[in-house]
Amino acid sequence: MTARIYAGDKPVAETAFKVNKSDLVPSWKAAKAKLRLTTAYRGVFNHRPKPKSCQKYIVLHDTEGDGDASTVVSWWVTSGQRVAAHFIVNKDGSIVQCVPLDRIAHHAGFGDTGHNRKYGVTDESRDDKKGTASIGPWAADYGMNSYSIGIEMVHVGGSGYYPAAQLKALDNLIAYIDAYYGRKCRIIDHKAWRSGNSDTSPEFAGYLRNYQKYRKHAA
Ligand SMILES: [Zn+2]
Structure with missing residues (x-):
């Protein structure tokens, strides 16, 4: 690359330099650096590889509890059902x-x-399905986990609005993904x-539309 120094419109100096790819x-590293992120990886949360090519959806949830991410x-872990989301966003904007x-x-x-079929997530064979149990013939499809990232927001439906710090953290997390x-x-x-699931809450509806349109909570 070449850098040129101008005095007004007149070039007065020029220097060439090399940029190494490394x-x-x-x-994505710059986007990740904006997050207040810690990890709590557990073997029981992990259900085999999800190749980049299979990633199709970001699924948003509410935790439906007041406890923070560590809770x-x-x-x-204690539920024994091997359930988890990739991320939990706390009300203070920290993320686990x-x-x-x-x-x-x-x-x-x-x-x-x-x-x-509706969501184009038909291959369930990559998922080990450990800890799962059928909930009935009306809900027999299990493909979404194999094609998605799950994000939980610490929130109880009907308890009021999401703090600005939490929404800003979610904006930055989606930018990173x-x-x-x-x-x-x-x-x-x-x-x-x-259908019939409660999350996300009705008070998130406007934000959800904005995330779908603008990738952040506000236009
Ligand atoms: Zn959920």
């Missing part, structure tokens, strides 16, 4: 990652029968996958 910071992680992006997590569970995959995966909430 010196360039990938955009949620403990609860998931429970499963690496390139692994399957059990956050979406069973969806309405027919939803595998977009940068990591180099494409914008479709954003849905859990109840879109399984």
